[in-house]
Amino acid sequence: MARITTPLTNTEVKQAKARDKEYNLSDGEGLQLRIKPNGSKLWLLNYSRPYTKKRVNLGFGKYPDISLADARKLRAEARTLLAKNIDPMEHRDSISNHQKEKIENTLLNVAKKWFQVKKSAVTPNYAEDIWRSLELHVFPYIGKRPISEITAPIAIKTVKPIAEKGSLETVKRINQRLNEIMNYAVNTGLIHSNPLSGVKAAFEKPKKKSMPTIKPDELPQFMQALSIASIKIVTRYIIEWQLHTMIRPGEAVKARWSEIDFEQKLWNIPAETMKRKRPHSVPLTKQALNLLTTIKPISGHREYIFPADRNPRSHANESTANAAIKRMGYHGKLVAHGLRALASTTLNEQGFDPDVIEAALAHVDSNEVRRAYNRADYLKRRAKMMDWWSDHIEKCSTGSFSLSGTKLLKAV
Template identity: 25%
Template sequence: MPKLAAPLTETQIRALEPRATRYSVADGNGLVIEVMTTGTKVWRFRYSLNGKRQPLVTIGDYRMISLRVARAKAQKYAEMVASGISPVATARRDRGAESKADVLREGAELYLAAQMAGKSEEYQRTTRRALEKDVLPVIGGKPIKAVTPDDILAICGTIKSRGSPKMALHTRNVVKRLYEYLIARQLATTNPAQVIAARSIATSDSRTRVLSPDEIGTMLRSIYASSIRRPLKLALHLLVLTMVRKSELVESTWSEFDLDNALWTIPAARMKKDRDHDVYLPHQAVAMLRELRDGTASRNFVFPTVRGDDRPIAKSTLNQAVKALGLDVEHFVLHDFRRTASAHLRELGQPSGAIEKTLAHTIKDTASANGVEDAAERRGILQLWADFVDTQIQGGRNVGTGPF
């Protein structure tokens, strides 16, 4: 049996320095790492077969094989030895399958294979998406050591031009972590993303994401085609149509609605302002709300929790529902629906003041805030927006959004 040894850590391995003669440090289960006089580190497997110590089996270069992967290979070879089989031929085939990472695409593949284990599905998805969508198509064919900060800045600039500064910052961070991994394995000497200040890419108030018409249609068709609960589908659709904040919708009560007059009055206390806010409902929203009212078991909340007590769903519920869909829509948050509506309504020629009032933004000129003309204008804006959204949904196949 191989001699027991205290398991190594990546930090310990990186700290191993070359000496006048090469030496080995054991990890356990027959796995050792050999440090050459040049500083190169090589994984090897130590074993005995039929009672005789055998020559070390080479697993591969530490720069190409992580500690986790090396342990998995050592475990496989140990099982072969326990069955009386020499692992030499298998190890030779395994080494032949390892390719040297010269260009960034190969380095990224090595990074994803070695570092994604144990990470959440969301972390893996966003990391792969950043690399495969924006980084590798542009610089994947460049030698790892030839990638410059200007390359990364150009990629981030392209992402920002799509209205996604936070995604640009995320992509810079993914490249930074990738190069930290490559440097640790001596495949790179400098980190081109390290020298780029995060604040030069995005700040906390720099979000400008606006969904395109196609993205609006894609998102809502995907929502209705999904398996999430019907009330959550309607909630997401209403969030788009009414232009309200997420908390204002999910915490709404039936007492706030006058569906016969297509009016939703959100109390000042919930708006955290000094006046109520009127939402002039388009006919599509009224139809959805009637469906919700007929199907709900709650006399109070429009979107009650399914746990049985009379409380609204959590504010995070809609976020979780959208994340679970894995939509093929560029990085966004639910609050972007408000900005999206505002941007498209301006393109449709609607007056900025009326749009701001519809969004419940504070503006200096409030003389007509409660006037009849103001109400008619805002009602017209929301109906125009709902019709515009319908047009985008109808751009794809029929997914049964409902009778409305």
């Protein structure tokens, strides 16, 4: 006949005294009160683990923090789990780990891990812009929330004030970055799916704005304004270099002397400098080479062709040309990036192959075969086109002081 255990009373539990050795008082169905020599009392549930049938003790906490009634309630919950072949200890550990993960894996903490990967694939300036936008618009509001609790309504509510201000381009970028963070969380096993994949549908699409630029017939006027502009000499070089090479402002200012192949007349730009993270070669015209010749006394002993004013060991800021063009009276009419559009429009009007023009602008071709063809054959065709473009710039500079002029200027 099975032994019947008499349930404990509150008085027995309260008055249980310490002994030389620890001992247990049983309440039945595996629940025990362990009294230690130091007087502490601990509730335990002794049970057989499902499948293995190995007996173990599951601690419920100390008395009087956990009362007799509390301990019995915890025993009942554990026995309900056991009836379903669920190990109470594993179940508790799973919940504990889940709670710990929720605390550790906040949106901010996951974003930091994502950013370590992201910033290796973009330029330092762009990486800084990404993180600054999240610090400004996202983290103060939902950064401390567990990544598993971020939902579409929460994200929309966070971004909505930006949309109400009309900053739709910022909304677009924030939504993209939040989606990248959530996809990172999915791919690293933190969440099962990305709940923000469709949030962009909740906002109006930003209207695409072209970079301010001038018309092809306005280039002579611009060259005249540049020739008399009160700007630093290195800034003049940067603007003319951008004009002749058709390269983005952020890529142009980072040009290094080591990247120039004078024998092949090429500027070989490494992938890490380029916006699309693909290496790019620019055929150098006689005017572009003349620019290098005339600036060499200024920076030939430096790493960068266009050194920064305050720290010559670094390169000039990519906004340098923009600021100068603005001061020249072109605010709202032309930006440094718009020089590329000016070149593209002019070359298209002259009937040059659009694919060759796109290759010169370093626009990514989605067709892998054609992209390979671009690298091999287009370089020669681009060189001829670039020669025409530089000659055109020089003609537009007639009567003006041009740093790249092959006839007007040979040395600084």
